[in-house]
Amino acid sequence: MTDTTATAAPEAAGPTPISSDELQRAGEIVGRVSAAFQAKVVGQSGLRESLLVALLTGGHVLLESVPGLAKTTAAQTLAQAVDASFRRIQCTPDLLPSDITGTQIYDAQSSTFVTQLGPVHSNFVLLDEINRSSAKTQSAMLEAMQERQTSIGGTVYRLPEPFLVLATQNPIEQEGTYQLPEAQLDRFLLKEILDYPSPAEEAEIIRRIESGVYDEAVDSAATGVHLDDVRHLQSLVKRVYIDQSIVNYIVQVIYVTRHPQQYIPGTLADYIQFGASPRASIAFTQAARALAILNGRDYVIPDDVKHVRHAVLRHRLILGYEAAADEVRPETIIDAVFAAVQTP
Incomplete structure (x- = not known):
């Protein structure tokens, strides 16, 4: 048989x-x-x-x-x-x-x-x-x-x-x-x-x-x-090793940029017209890995992701004209997004 x-x-x-x-x-x-x-x-x-x-x-x-x-x-x-x-x-x-x-x-x-x-x-x-x-x-x-x-x-x-x-x-x-x-x-x-x-x-x-x-x-x-x-x-x-919890952290941050009204104060959330694309998640992963090497590590820590947050997101968040009128910087909104996500 x-x-x-x-x-x-x-x-x-x-x-x-x-x-x-x-x-x-x-x-x-x-x-x-x-x-x-x-x-x-x-x-x-x-x-x-x-x-x-x-x-x-x-x-x-x-x-x-x-x-x-x-x-x-x-x-x-x-x-x-x-x-x-x-x-x-x-x-x-x-x-x-x-x-x-x-x-x-x-x-x-x-x-x-x-x-x-x-x-x-x-x-x-x-x-x-x-x-x-x-x-x-x-x-x-x-x-x-x-x-x-x-x-x-x-x-x-x-x-x-x-x-x-x-x-x-x-x-x-x-x-x-x-x-x-x-x-x-x-x-x-x-x-x-x-x-x-x-x-x-x-x-x-x-x-x-x-x-x-x-x-x-x-x-x-x-x-x-x-x-x-x-x-x-x-x-x-x-x-470079990146733990799944950090990957989930990155994905959650990008998710918040797409649904800001649910997570960050309404005054700041209203400035965001469109959130970041999946390229932002990929960029966070790549940049965090490179930063780990620059700092002599073979693994990524959450601080690596936080460290590059402005450089990765400031040109990817599409803000409305109200943000320019109120002189709200993208970095302020990015900080609010990260504050809304629990660090692993």
């Missing part, structure tokens, strides 16, 4: 736990990159942390600040510290999608079209004042960010790995700008807001300029960090 009993499929194995040696190596890599960053950029610890989190997760950062707060220096320094390619793109209304992704140029000598890859084919790309480019150009860039590839003349070209985009917005001037749609904002892992340096930090900036600190590029040989090390860190982030 034939045994027809079905054999249970083996359970999928979880990720391999991170060893103490791997965690120590990750700490050394992060320490060397951070030291190179701090040698060039004065203060801006929030920017440094956001860039490192994005680098470790493969995400992108939207940066809002007035001019002159070291955005270009920060991105270029981080790229040089890990021996990565870097390109800066100044966005203007007449910038075409092909100016970013690339195009085909006719070669008269060979009577053929030659593909010329655009500046987006770099490890680090700084999109300066992205809201000054047209909607069509924004769409082309954000497609490259999401798909990590470009299509030129019917041929697909993969973008290099790692790939990080730092897009900036100037909150002062709005004339001649094209506001990023909410669906495109959602594709940025984090949004960081920079403030002016303190008097002591500004004095240190002047001292470093006079001493020639900014005249020389960061030597990746001095840091000892290369792209293979970055890829190693990215693989470690995926193996």
Whole structure:
């Protein structure tokens, strides 16, 4: 008699736990990159942390600040510290999608079209004042960010790995700008807001300029960090342990943003038009794991989630015009959302 009993499929194995040696190596890599960053950029610890989190997760950062707060220096320094390619793109209304992704140029000598890859084919790309480019150009860039590839003349070209985009917005001037749609904002892992340096930090900036600190590029040989090390860190982030209770905590927070009237005071709840999408839950998970690595841990704690709450949610909550009229900041509403959810 034939045994027809079905054999249970083996359970999928979880990720391999991170060893103490791997965690120590990750700490050394992060320490060397951070030291190179701090040698060039004065203060801006929030920017440094956001860039490192994005680098470790493969995400992108939207940066809002007035001019002159070291955005270009920060991105270029981080790229040089890990021996990565870097390109800066100044966005203007007449910038075409092909100016970013690339195009085909006719070669008269060979009577053929030659593909010329655009500046987006770099490890680090700084999109300066992205809201000054047209909607069509924004769409082309954000497609490259999401798909990590470009299509030129019917041929697909993969973008290099790692790939990080730092897009900036100037909150002062709005004339001649094209506001990023909410669906495109959602594709940025984090949004960081920079403030002016303190008097002591500004004095240190002047001292470093006079001493020639900014005249020389960061030597990746001095840091000892290369792209293979970055890829190693990215693989470690995926193996960081996150307990199911913390996952439930993240999901509950996002649920509250969608049903605020049931959980937070009515005056604040009325400001929210639409809550965060599932991309916010994914962003919280990824950013919290990266933050654990940056802090020398192989597991996520609730404070990791709380620490990145503003950067993850401030560009994902869609607020009504009443919030702007009453000068209510997104951070105030985000804090109220987190206060309404019990910490595991």
